[in-house]
């Protein structure tokens with residue numbers, strides 16, 4: 001738990017951070033419980049769609065097409081949004097995006113802004129930038145509010161406070177809202193948040209939102225949510241600033257037909273979100289008076305340029321891969337050192353960091369494939385993980401890096417596998433070399449160096465005295481002898 | 484027993500780790516295939532499918548192993564592999580790798596060869612259409628569905644049908660069948676703590692079944708599960724599916 005935002009550039013490597021999480025039993029219980037609940041709901045609503053696989057394929061193709069023509073669709077979005085009275089701003093990176101949003105909020109004259117849950121704003125640490133400019137950001141999504149009041153960080157892209165139990169949330173509310181009494185039922189907690197937020201909705205004049213989708217054809221922005229607090233932010237304040245990654249674009253309004261079936265089912269296990277907001281520019285006597293959209297690249301075009309990494313951008317941030325991931329389910333999200341945790345984080349974060357940071361993340365997976373199986377837009381996450389591992393290896397084995405023990409071992413093994421006689425010799429050698437480590441019952445309980453990770457929690461049986469091929473050779477010889 | 488099949492020339496790709504660490508699995512596979520009337524060949528130049536290198540990011544080391552595999556097995560009538568993850572490696576990645584090598588001939592060879600490559604249980608159920616292979620194994624057994632078998636190969640309940648037909652067996656389903664055991668190749672050493680946590684869940688599920696034996700179509704998962712079960716001195720053992728199917732009435 002930390003007020004310091006999750007930053008891949010400074011976060012410890014995944015294995016190290018994971019170790020800390022693994023010792024937090026309460027956290028692990030919370031994460032397992034919450035992911036189980038969501039997965040069960042998801043399975044139920046996905047199961048009632050006999051055409052689920054076709055829907056996934058349709059989703060995949062829509063996203064693939066949208067990203068292949070992203071430049072055109074973004075410009076179309078800009079034209080249509082501005083024609084409807086919105087202002088579109090382009091931000092090359094996080095720094096530019098922060099500057100634009102801070103400037104717009106300052107120009108609106110607000111010392112306070114209400115915020116709709118947005119992972120993009122978390123990605124660029126927007127709240128800190130606002131705070132530095134003397135603007136107080138108030139999170140209105142219940143989970144984000146819990147995170148903010150608890151001086152914590154989000155651990156899941158859909159359910160940011162998934163690592164907190166109801167009991168812990170009650171503690172935070174009691175402390176931070178200065179309450180004397182508070183029940184522990186979800187309704188009690190929701191009521192406390194409602195009372196706290198209602199005042200803000202009625203007074204704060206500027207709102208900041210993210211976007212689930214940008215629709216090129218109409219210049220509309222779409223946001224889905226569960227609580228209706230987003231709807232408040234979209235309708236009550238005078239100024240609305242939306243910030244979106246450029247990957248969020250969809251070509252046509254009609255594409256929502258597919259996306260709004262895939263997203264809620266995958267994200268929260270609902271057939272439809274309770275609140276679906278789609279708005280286009282400004283409307284007289286209704287909603288905000290000023291509307292800005294900040295379109296942010298922040299390394300997304302770099303991801304797009306890599307044919308194998310590209311599919312990462314098809315993501316619609318449903319979080320299904322996180323709930324299904326056996327690694328995430330053990331560690332929770334903070335160990336990933338980024339607001340994007342779990343399988344999607346393991347592929348997205350290092351790419352957004354231009355492979356300069358977070359190199360341990362592509363290895364934070366057993367490649368079990370559970371993520372790919374549930375992904376509503378069929379992102380082959382294991383394949384991208386392997387692709388990124390290759391990039392990491394290439395980086396790490398440049399120059400002197402060639403001498404790192406893993407790279408040397410892999411080189412040697414590669415050489416061995418390229419020749420039958422070397423392979424046979426290595427098998428014999430292995431048998432002899434392991435002897436000092438084998439106990440009387442024929443087991444190894446301790447291994448040196450890198451391999452020590454194995455024997456930390458597992459034994460290894462000793463190599464049998466005869467390999468399969470030696471057995472097969474002997475058998476053939478015997479057969480020939482008989483003939 | 485009469486299985487009324489034309490005898491096939493089966494080339495066994497044992498895989499590097501079965502060859503070295505689990506020869507009994509190979510022997511059992513030979514026994515089952517021969518009992519069913521097929522001949523088994525062992526192209527001796529075979530080594531490794533390249534999975535470990537490929538999955539860890541050492542693509543350059545993995546690429547030559549594709550060519551090696553094709554050279555060794557191109558003449559086979561059928562290739563049988565007692566390791567689901569190695570078959571997944573070949574099916575899912577070899578075509579990609581040939582693409583990376585820009586080798587059209589290799590691509591063509593793979594198009595011919597890959598449809599003839601079968602994971603051991605899949606060869607029995609899908610190629611031969613069998614469920615009962617005449618085995619006997621009077622023990623309590625639980626089946627672990629390895630991730631690659633489950634998701635990449637789509638083995639479904641093929642292995643379970645094979646096991647159900649074994650004489651005397653008591654097959655007990657495991658809780659969380661689709662959950663990874665936490666092996667993941669080099670993941671088990673690179674992320675040893677998380678891997679161990681996943682393993683703890685899996686060994687608990689195995690123990691809860693009350694089975695004496697945990698079986699699977701992949702010795703790499705079994706080596707991992709076995710390592711945990713032995714460390715905890717549970718007395719529960721692991722055994723490749725082939726070794727159960729090789730069991731005969733005494």
Ligand code: SF4
Pocket residue numbers: 266314315316317318319320321322344371374375376377378379
């Ligand atoms: S990668 Fe797929 S499953 Fe994961 S959050 Fe994105 S869309 Fe959802």
